[in-house]
Amino acid sequence: MTGGLHLFLSIAIFIPFLIAIFIPFIYKRVPNRNIGWFVLVVPVLLFLFLASHIPTVAEGKTTIHTFRWIESAGIHFTTYLDGLSLIFGLLISGVGSLVILYSIYYLSEREALGRFYVYLLLFMGAMLGVVFSDNMMVLYVFWELTSISSFLLIAFWYHRKKSRYGAQKSMLITVTGGIGMLAGFVMLQSLTGTFSVRETIQVIDQYTGEGLFIAAMSLVLLGAFTKSAQFPFHIWLPDAMEAPTPVSAYLHSATMVKAGIYLVARFTPIFGGEKIWFYAICCVGIFTLFLGSFNAVRQTDLKALLAYSTISQLGLIMSLIGLGSAATAQGMSTQSAIFVQATFAALFHLVNHSTFKGALFMVVGILDHELGTRDVRRLGGLMAFMPVTFTIALIGSFSMAGLPPFNGFLSKEMFFEAMLSLRGLDLFSLGAWGAIFPVIAWVASIFTFVYSMIIVFQTFFGEHHPERIERPAHEAKPGMLIAPSVLATFIIGIFFFPNLIGDYLLRPAVKGLYPTLSNVESMIPAITVWHGFNTALWMTIGVIILGVVLYWRLHSWKGIYTAAPMRLNLDTMYNGLLLKTEEGASSITRFYMTGYLRDYVVYIFTFFILIVGGVFFTNGSFSIDLSNDAPIAANEYIIIFVMMGASIAIIFAKSRKTAIILNGVLGYAIAILFVVFRAPDLALTQIVVETVTTALFLLCFYFLPEWKMEKLPKPTKLVNGLIAVSAGVIVTVIALAAQGNKLFESVSVYFENAYDLAGGKNIVNTILGDFRAFDTMLEVVVLFIAGIGVFTLIKLKAGKEERDVEDQ
Missing domain, CATH: 1.20.5 (Single alpha-helices involved in coiled-coils or other helix-helix interfaces)
Structure with missing residues (x-):
């Protein structure tokens, strides 16, 4: 593809950011309830644009566009659209469209909707940047932007303590992992000489034996595991559910938590085939699957239940990607089809999970919005009052449980088949340990079945108790039901027409993950609803039977959680x-x-003496050459001794006025020294500044109480004197060493030609006005910002005083 489509791919990432800038201005001019409709246009257009690329990507073509940026560091804004990034881009924009539509009806007009949609657009743009960036440094910037914007979204109801706690927790854990990931990227660049993911894939085979390779792999996994809530970093996700339900439906089912999945999949061509990569992802993923499903059953808050189920499903996807990474391992060519199919199943379940989990989050939001509670102990018998909501919940829950005729059944069967393939597989000395994986997968699926039944039967069946809920049970507004209904339709539609997604999205994505594997096209399976009575199907039947029994006897064994x-x-x-x-x-x-300025000065100068003096001493840099220095005239000695005398006299001054006058003597002596060295501009500036500061000092100290000389112990005086003398000696010696040991031509030589370069006869003015124009401008901007801050504080204080007067 050429031309404008390449460019628009790069621009598309910034469209949400640009619209977010204008939201505050638009928010003031449109009715509060209509701002969501304006924002909805953004993800819809992005989805249509990305959907137009589906035929091209299905043919195996990619779209690449590069903005040259920091040439010296190899950092460029390169966007890359292939099958993998297209899947995530469609999820980000498609689910984002439905979430915004849902939020229009979910959020009250009294909420700060302008702020909410700014945060949501920032997150959407950051996620698009993550999945479309080819340069690792650019990817990292967007990666951390997702953490920042999700922090703002989780803490949207900042007046709630739990919201602030959840936002802080998610921020600390994900940003810590992100910093580790950044270190991994830097290590990869030091090995390969490039920050480009595509270029790294091409040359990484030369560096797999290097020590930094394993370290980089571990750090990249740290970033992925923290973002995708894998054990032991999964603890942030349940607390993040304090966010508004549209946020949970978007961030924690379809987008943010999938960023770690994307990272592992994208870097599989780099690290895939390595034993550590395989074991780390598979073991962490399968344990997270079990832990999440086991803990979901104990939850009484439906949103917390969905949080732990999300953790579980992310572990399922992660374990499949880990298994698929072995396709490029040495000696695995005859069994590569097994691993390729595992990757195919991972991407398929990723799509399915976004549909059924997004629908379920919206259902729970409807219950909370209409009834005022999400506690399953207070719910029941709602099927008669909320038939549409019940239908959507039934479809989403049964899909999550892996039952037909819903899309979750298809990918869950593929998951079972992938885990069963590990039995007796001669892979990385796995041996008999491979039989543990299908057992854990089966047990976790039983718990998944149980908590799926809890959502349906404890919420919508049984006896209805109107006194336990805050508002009378009734169906939600039609507008709130549109988005989850669309997702429910996809759940069923994918089951009956799975190969539409398989052929046009999943197949090209899988091929892109195995660039060095021949005949990968023939290894990718076609999705079929009926596989016959194989082991995977018998496992499903066992899940249903034991799941029903465990749900029926839930009250008798739930005590194990305590x-x-x-x-x-x-x-x-x-x-x-x-x-x-x-x-x-x-x-x-x-x-x-300590609260004493003297102590802080002691810290600063002590650090300076130890670090700077220590470096000069260890490097033997205290060499002084005075042979080329100009002689010092008698008048210059006089000025210097006056300055020294004034400096020492300040220490022994017994009144503020005396100290200020001596400080002024020191300043004016410096001005005289500038005159002697033929720098009248500097002398004039020094005189003006010294006059103003001295006058201001006198004015300020006039209003202060009488100054009492501080009586310091002799040891303190000796230490202070030693520090002061040492700092002065080091500064003097450094200046003399720098003067006598010029390794490079002086920078001033360049500025001596100021008239030809900038048309200015005064070098100082030319440096300030031309050579350092941007610096000077920014200094003025800083002063301007400080002035605005002072003015704002004055106005706030004045406004408060006026309100206090009115209250009286």
Whole structure:
């Protein structure tokens, strides 16, 4: 593809950011309830644009566009559209469109809707930047933008303590992982010499034996695991559910938590085939699957239940990608089809999960919005009052449980087949351990079935208790039902026509993940609804039978969740670590923040003496050459001794006025020294500044109480004197060493030709006005901003005083 489409792909990433800039201005001019309709246009247009690329991508073509940026560092804004990024781009824009439509009816007009949609657009643009960026540094920038924007969205109801806590928790964990990922990217660049993902894939085979390769792999996985809520970093996701339901439906089912999945898939051609990569992803993924499904059953808040189910489903997808990464391992060519099919199943379930989990989040939001509660203990018998909501919940829950005729059944069967293939597989010395994976997958699927039944039967069946809910049960407005109904339609439609997605989206994505694997096209399976009575189907039948029994007897075995002490969990460890960190930081801060300026000056100069002096001493840089220096005249000696005398006299001054006058003597002596060195501009500036500061000092100190000389112990005086003399000696010696050891031509030589370069006869003015124009302009801008801040504070204080007068 050529021309404008390439360019528009790069521009498309910034469209949400550009619209977000104008939202505050538009928000003031349109009715509050209509701002959502304006924002809805953005993801719809992006979805249509990306959908237009489906035929091209299905043919195996890619779209690449590059803006040259930082040439010296190899950082360029390169966008790359292939099958993998297209899947994520369609999810980001498609689910984003439905979420915004849903939010129009979900959020009250009294909410700060302008702020909400600004945050949502920032997140949408950041996610698009992550999946379309080829340059690792650019990808990292967008990666951290997703953390920042999700922090703002989770804390949207900032007046709630739990919202602030959840936002902080997600920010700390995901940003920490992101910093590790950045270090991994830098290591990869130091190995390969490029930040481009595509170029790294082409040359990485030369560096797999390097020590940095394993370190880079581990750090990239750290970033992926933290973002996708994999064990042990999954603890942030349940607390993030304090966000408004549209945010949960978007960030925590379809987009943000899938960023880690995308990262692992995108870097599989780089790290795939490595034993550590395989074991780390498979083991962490399968354990996260079990842990999430097991903990979901114990939840009584439907949103928390969906949070843990999301953790579980992300573990399922991650384990499949880990298994698929072995396709390029040495000696696995005869079994590559098994691993390619695992990757195909991972991407298929990723799409399916976005549909049924997005629909379920919206259903829970409807229940909370209409009834005022999400607690399953207070719900029941709602099928008669909310038939449409019940139908959507039934479709989403049964799909999540892996039952036909819903799309989750198809990808779950493929998941079982992939796990079964590990039995007895001669892969990375797996051996008999491979039989554990299908067992864990089967047990986790049973718990998945149980919590799916909880959503349906404990919410919509049974006896209805109107006294337990805050508002009378009734169906939601039609507008709120549109988005989840569309997702429910996709759930059923994908089941009956799975190969539309398989052929046009999943197949090209899988081929892109195995650029070095021959005949990968023939290894990609066609999706079929009926596989016959194979082992995977018998596992599903077992899941249904045991799941029904466990759900029926739930009250008799749910007590196992209280067997372990509550303090023995990762949340308690996180809170304890955070508390200890805060206490430690407070102790350190109280130690050095004494409130005395003298102590802070001591810290600064001591650090300067130790670091700068130590470096000069260890490097032997204290060499001084005075042979080329000009002789010092008698009048210059006089001025210098006057300055020295004034400086020493300030220390022994017994009144503020005397100290200020001596400080003025020092300043005017410097001005005289400028005159002697034929720098009248500097001398004039020094005289003006010294006059103004001296006058201001006198004016300020006039209103201060009488100054009492501070009586310091002799040891303190000796230490202060030693520090002062040492700092002065080091500065003097450094200046003399720099003067006598010129390694390069002086920078001033360039500016001596100021008239020819800039048309100015005065070098100082030319430097300030031309050579340093941007710097000077920014200094003025800083002063302007400071002035605005002072003016704002004055106005706020004046406004407060006026309100206080009115209250009286």
